[in-house]
Every structure is written in C-alpha cells, then in structure tokens.
Amino acid sequence: MNGMKYLNGLRLPRELAPLDGWLRVVFMVVWWFLLALSLTGGISGAWKDLRPGRATSSPTQLVGIMVADARWPTVRLVLGDEAVRSGLHPGDRLVMIDGKPVGADRQTIDAQLAGPVGGSVMIEARSRLGQLSRYRLTRDPLHRRQALEAMGLNPALDVLLTSGVDFLRIALVITCAVWLMIRRSRDRLAPWASMMMLSLVLATSDTSSWYQSVPGFWTEVHLHANVPAFVLLIGVLALFPDGCLKPRWTWAVVIAAAIVVPAMNYSHIGLSPEIQNVIFLLIMAFAIALIVIRHRSMPAGTGRQQIRWALLGFFWSLVCVVALVILEIFSDNASTFSADIWTTILQYLVIALLNALLMIAITISLLHYRLYDADETITRSITFGIVSLALLLIFAGAEKAIEMLGEEYFGERLGAIASGTGAAIAAVMIGPLHHRVTLWAEHRFRSQLGHLRLGLPLLIADMRETATPLTLANTALARIEKGVHADHGAVIIENDVLSAQGIDDKTVRAWLAKDSAQPSHFRRLYCDRTDPAFPIRVPLYADDVGLLGWLLLGPRPDGSFFNKEERETLLAIADPIARALVIAFQREKTDGEWNREVGALRGMIDRLNDRLNRHFGPDTDELPCDRSAT
Numbered sequence: 001m002n003g004m005k006y007l008n009g010l011r012l013p014r015e016l017a018p019l020d021g022w023l024r025v026v027f028m029v030v031w032w033f034l035l036a037l038s039l040t041g042g043i044s045g046a047w048k049d050l051r052p053g054r055a056t057s058s059p060t061q062l063v064g065i066m067v068a069d070a071r072w073p074t075v076r077l078v079l080g081d082e083a084v085r086s087g088l089h090p091g092d093r094l095v096m097i098d099g100k101p102v103g104a105d106r107q108t109i110d111a112q113l114a115g116p117v118g119g120s121v122m123i124e125a126r127s128r129l130g131q132l133s134r135y136r137l138t139r140d141p142l143h144r145r146q147a148l149e150a151m152g153l154n155p156a157l158d159v160l161l162t163s164g165v166d167f168l169r170i171a172l173v174i175t176c177a178v179w180l181m182i183r184r185s186r187d188r189l190a191p192w193a194s195m196m197m198l199s200l201v202l203a204t205s206d207t208s209s210w211y212q213s214v215p216g217f218w219t220e221v222h223l224h225a226n227v228p229a230f231v232l233l234i235g236v237l238a239l240f241p242d243g244c245l246k247p248r249w250t251w252a253v254v255i256a257a258a259i260v261v262p263a264m265n266y267s268h269i270g271l272s273p274e275i276q277n278v279i280f281l282l283i284m285a286f287a288i289a290l291i292v293i294r295h296r297s298m299p300a301g302t303g304r305q306q307i308r309w310a311l312l313g314f315f316w317s318l319v320c321v322v323a324l325v326i327l328e329i330f331s332d333n334a335s336t337f338s339a340d341i342w343t344t345i346l347q348y349l350v351i352a353l354l355n356a357l358l359m360i361a362i363t364i365s366l367l368h369y370r371l372y373d374a375d376e377t378i379t380r381s382i383t384f385g386i387v388s389l390a391l392l393l394i395f396a397g398a399e400k401a402i403e404m405l406g407e408e409y410f411g412e413r414l415g416a417i418a419s420g421t422g423a424a425i426a427a428v429m430i431g432p433l434h435h436r437v438t439l440w441a442e443h444r445f446r447s448q449l450g451h452l453r454l455g456l457p458l459l460i461a462d463m464r465e466t467a468t469p470l471t472l473a474n475t476a477l478a479r480i481e482k483g484v485h486a487d488h489g490a491v492i493i494e495n496d497v498l499s500a501q502g503i504d505d506k507t508v509r510a511w512l513a514k515d516s517a518q519p520s521h522f523r524r525l526y527c528d529r530t531d532p533a534f535p536i537r538v539p540l541y542a543d544d545v546g547l548l549g550w551l552l553l554g555p556r557p558d559g560s561f562f563n564k565e566e567r568e569t570l571l572a573i574a575d576p577i578a579r580a581l582v583i584a585f586q587r588e589k590t591d592g593e594w595n596r597e598v599g600a601l602r603g604m605i606d607r608l609n610d611r612l613n614r615h616f617g618p619d620t621d622e623l624p625c626d627r628s629a630t
Contacts, residue, residue, distance in 0.1 A: 016188040016243030027191065031181065034198040035174070037221060041202070042170040045163070059113040060106075063121055064143035066340065067094070067109055068332065073102050075125065077337055080143030086135045088125060095132065096124035115139055151338040161345045169352035173197050176363040183367055188243030190366045193236045197359060199229035204355075230261050230280065237287035240294075241306035241365055247293065253286045288314060302557055306365040313361025320354035368558050452483030453569045457576040464580035465587070472584050473499035476577050477551075484566045486553040490534070493549035493581070502554065507533075525571055529561055536562060538570045540578040548578045 019027050060067050064083030068076035073094045078084055094102040097112040098121055113121055116139065123135045145155045177197035184190035202225035234257035238250050245251055260283065264276045295307040327347050334340040363369075456479050463472050473491040477499050481489050488502025495512060497505045511533050526537040538551035551574065556562070562570070 038201045059110040061144045062139040063137040079147040092125040147337045162348045165348045165352045176359045196232035203229035309365040313358045316357045460580040464583045469584040485556045488554040490552045542575045542578040
C-alpha cells in the first residue's frame with residue numbers, strides 16, 4: 001500500500017493506508033452497494049409505514065400477541081378482538097408455530113410469525129392449567145390499531161412517534177455517511193467511518209417495515225450486516241481520529257474485533273446473548289480507552305479537539321444506553337398495552353437520540369467542523385447533567401427527610417407538604433448550585449478562555465508599569481490567540497502595525513490599505529465572517545481614553561466563527577488592554593523625554609569638563625565636589 005509505515009520489528013502498519021488504486025475501486029463498489037441498500041430499505045419502509053391508514057406492527061403484534069422473555073416463551077399481552085375471542089390469555093406458554101417448535105428468543109419467534117399481511121398462522125399454546133390448545137390468528141395491523149384506539153391514542157400519532165422517528169434516524173445516519181464521503185474521501189479514516197455508518201443502518205434498522213418489504217431478503221441483510229457494522233465501529237474507534245495505530249496494542253483491539261465478532265455471529269459456540277453483549281462491550285471499552293490515551297498524549301490542537309467531540313458523543317450515548325436498559329426493564333414488565341406502547345415510543349426516541357449524538361459527534365470530528373466548540377458543549381452538558389442530578393437528589397432527600405420528621409404531626413397531609421417543601425428547597429438551591437458547577441466546569445474544560453477573561457487583565461496591569469508597548473502587545477496577542485484559538489492576529493495603533501503574530505507586517509499593512517470599512521460604534525465588536533484575513537476586529541476603546549486602535553484576529557483553524565462567550569470575553573478585555581497600552585505609551589514618552597534631558601545634562605557636564613581640562617591642565621578632569629577647598 002502506498003505510503004504505508006510500519007512498526008519496528010513486527011512489520012505491522014503504523015497507520016492506516018489511504019485508499020488508492022484497486023483498493024479504492026473495490027471500496028467504492030461496496031460503499032455504493034451499501035448506500036443503495038440503505039436508501040432502498042429506508043424509503044420502502046417509510047412508504048409502508050407512513051402512508052395513510054398504515055400502522056407499524058412487529059410480526060408478533062400483527063397476529064395480536066406480545067411475547068415475554070422467560071425460561072419458556074410466554075404470551076404477555078393479547079391485542080385486538082380476534083386474539084381475545086380466540087381464547088389466548090396472558091401467561092399461556094407457546095409450544096408450536098405452524099407445526100414447528102417455537103424459538104427460544106424474540107427474534108426467532110418474529111421470524112416464525114413473519115409473513116404476508118392477511119395470511120394466517122397456527123399457534124399451539126399451553127395454558128397455566130396445562131391444557132394444550134390450537135389458535136389460528138390472522139396477520140393484520142388492525143389488531144394493534146384496535147388496542148391503540150382502546151387506550152385513546154391516535155394510530156397516526158403512534159406511527160409518527162415510532163416509524164417516523166426511526167426513519168429520521170436512518171436519514172440522519174445516511175446523510176452523515178454521504179457527507180463524510182463527499183468532504184473527506186481522501187482521508188485515511190473518514191471513508192471507513194462512512195461505510196461503518198451505512199452498515200449500522202442495515203444492522204440496526206429492525207422495524208417491521210423493512211421485513212414486510214421483502215421479508216426473507218431484508219431479514220438476511222439485517223442479520224449479516226451486524227458483523228461488518230460492529231467490526232468497522234470498533235476499528236474506527238480504535239484508530240480515531242487520524243488512523244494511527246498508536247499505542248502498539250491498538251493492533252490487538254483491531255484483530256480481536258475482526259476475529260471475535262464474526263465468531264460470535266456465525267459459529268455455534270453456545271454463548272448467550274448477554275455474554276456476547278458483554279464481550280462486545282469489553283472490546284469497545286478497550287477501543288474507547290485508546291482514544292482517551294491518545295487524548296492525554298496529544299498536544300493542544302486539532303487532533304485533541306477531534307477527540308473531545310467524539311468523547312462527548314460517547315458520553316451522551318452511554319447515557320442513552322442506560323436509559324434504554326431502564327426502558328427495556330419497564331417494557332418487559334409492563335402489565336398493560338398502554339404502558340408497553342409508551343415505553344416503546346420512548347425507546348424509539350432514545351435510540352434515535354443515541355444514533356444522532358454519536359454519528360454527529362464523529363462526523364463533526366472527521367470533517368474538522370467547529371472543533372473548538374467542543375469545550376463549550378462539554379461545559380454546558382456537564383453543567384446540565386450535574387445540576388439536574390443534584391436537584392433531583394436534593395428534592396428526593398428533602399422530601400424523605402420531612403416525611404420522616406413530621407409524620408406524626410401532619411398525618412395524611414404530609415405528602416403534599418413534603419413535596420412542596422422539597423421543590424422549594426431545590427428551587428432555592430438551583431442558583432448557587434448552577435453558578436458553582438458552571439465555574440468548575442469552565443475551569444476544568446475551558447481553562448484557556450477562563451484564563452483569558454480573568455488572568456490577562458491582571459497580567460497586563462502588572463506589565464504596564466515596566467514593559468514596552470510592543471512587549472505588552474505581543475504578550476496580550478499571544479494569550480488571546482491561544483484563548484480563542486485564532487490562527488493569527490495583529491494589534492493596530494494609529495493605522496500602523498504595532499504587533500503581528502502568525503502573519504507578517506507587510507500582509508497586515510496591505511490589508512489595512514484595502515480595508516474600506518469604517519466602524520462607527522466602538523463599544524462593540526466588528527465582525528465580517530466573509531473576511532479571510534481578519535473576520536473579527538476588537539476596538540481598543542476605553543472611557544476617558546477613546547479609541548486607541550484595533551485588535552485584529554484571524555479565523556480559527558477549523559473555519560468556524562468565534563462563539564458568543566468568546567466574543568463577550570474579547571470585548572471585556574479590550575478596555576484593560578487599551579488602558580495598559582495608553583499607560584505604556586505615556587511612560588515610554590515620559591521615559592524618552594527624561595532620557596533626552598539626562599543626555600543633555602551629561603553633554604553639558606562633558607563640555608564643562610573639557611573646558612576645565614584645557615584651563616587647569618590635563619590632571620584636572622572634573623569639577624571638585626568641595627567648592628570651598630578650591
């Protein structure tokens with residue numbers, strides 16, 4: 001492979017090779033095939049589910065039952081008039097489906113019950129009393145629709161909240177995949193991430209609409225797409241963000257994924273789904289650990305910001321996974337169809353949110369888009385999560401404490417009093433708690449901006465009495481560029497360049513000569529996002545001083561614009577910088593005048609000494625200090 005670098009000794013690649021030559025041709029053929037499958041399945045499924053009068057049903061719900069996971073597949077709920085009239089009851093154990101032994105899990109049972117709408121299926125079930133009976137049920141979405149109408153839920157709304165949300169999730173993932181391929185097809189990792197997204201669409205899209213389109217075909221696609229999807233997912237995580245295999249044990253994670261995932265899917269080693277999930281999550285944990293290690297070893301810059309975006313997506317995806325587990329527990333134990341349908345709707349929403357957060361985070365990272373907004377997003381996410389959890393704990397703790405202390409005095413009225421008091425305590429605590437958590441999060445995740453806002457005014461206040469204007473401008477400019485991640489900058493005083501960093505003085509003067517904008521308001525920033533050289537100008541303006549000059553800042557490396565907090569910080573530090581520069585210029589002027597006066601006095605003394613030497617002789621080189629002795 002072209003450009004391949006190897007690890008010393010083992011001849012293993014040190015980084016992922018770019019897609020060139022025949023490898024790129026093969027890759028693009030597979031990629032287009034996966035894209036065609038994803039679009040075909042998504043569009044056909046959406047058409048089946050979202051057209052008027054159509055309700056989404058799983059194969060089990062199509063025949064009017066819902067199955068519980070237990071030691072033996074059991075009827076959990078009965079839906080619709082036909083299933084109720086047939087005599088099936090919750091708790092009946094399934095024995096045979098169309099003359100074949102019932103499967104041991106939901107997926108197998110779904111496959112056994114799947115078929116054309118309007119067809120029938122023969123089910124044998126054993127009641128709780130041990131009686132074996134046969135029931136012929138018809139595949140019809142009417143069963144689910146009747147159950148929805150009985151609970152007062154509009155079937156159309158149910159379709160939008162389930163199939164509609166799932167279709168939006170599929171559309172978002174496909175969009176991210178195509179966008180990555182269009183913008184970063186020559187990168188080392190982005191094309192593989194794009195293929196991973198398309199594979200995940202096929203592997204995770206298990207709604208009935210896909211199966212009903214071409215039942216056998218889409219079932220096989222769904223089952224066989226799991227292997228490449230999860231192998232690519234772990235591989236992309238292990239090589240994120242630049243395709244480098246560092247540290248060396250990255251290879252162990254990649255090889256383990258390439259061997260273990262297919263082995264679990266295709267072999268008959270008898271592992272339970274729970275154990276398989278644990279193994280897969282363990283391999284994924286190692287891949288994420290590699291990302292964390294790279295983040296800690298990387299210097300500040302683009303790569304570090306890419307990883308931060310990805311880790312933010314992983315964090316919220318983990319929150320969604322926990323929420324899914326909780327919803328799954330509620331769904332499995334739902335005793336009514338109403339409880340089951342609402343937990344199902346929430347599951348669709350959480351799954352869509354999980355996919356959106358993870359895919360968007362990876363896409364933004366690999367596109368190098370708004371990388372430096374990661375710190376702000378992390379700060380707000382952490383603040384929101386901690387404040388929400390803390391308020392929940394405060395409310396619950398206060399309510400429980402009041403119930404325990406006041407039960408004997410208030411009796412039955414205590415419940416409302418405890419809840420109201422707990423809510424009041426939480427409301428009083430929200431302000432100070434939010435302030436403290438925000439300060440902590442900003443100090444932890446946005447320390448550079450915090451140092452710029454708080455530290456720079458103190459620093460230049462100390463320097464203004466000793467440093468020259470040039471030194472002061474260079475120091476302030478360096479801190480500002482680091483704090484807001486500007487690519488370059490300059491300080492302009494009286495339409496001339498005082499300091500420039502990341503760009504030469506000649507280029508800045510040429511820009512000044514061409515600049516025709518004349519800002520009339522000097523108490524706010526002047527922004528021009530279309531200016532490639534200096535999209536933002538900060539007026540160095542202070543009361544009783546006026547407009548001293550301008551602080552010009554270039555774009556950020558990722559091409560994004562400065563966010564609101566960064567702009568507010570720049571405007572806040574403009575006043576102390578302007579005052580410090582004025583004092584430095586005044587001191588420099590005063591020092592210059594003083595130096596000229598001292599120089600003039602020294603010249604006079606030198607001339608007087610010369611005259612004394614000529615008058616009294618060469619031994620007399622200065623005036624005597626004691627005039628009386630003379």
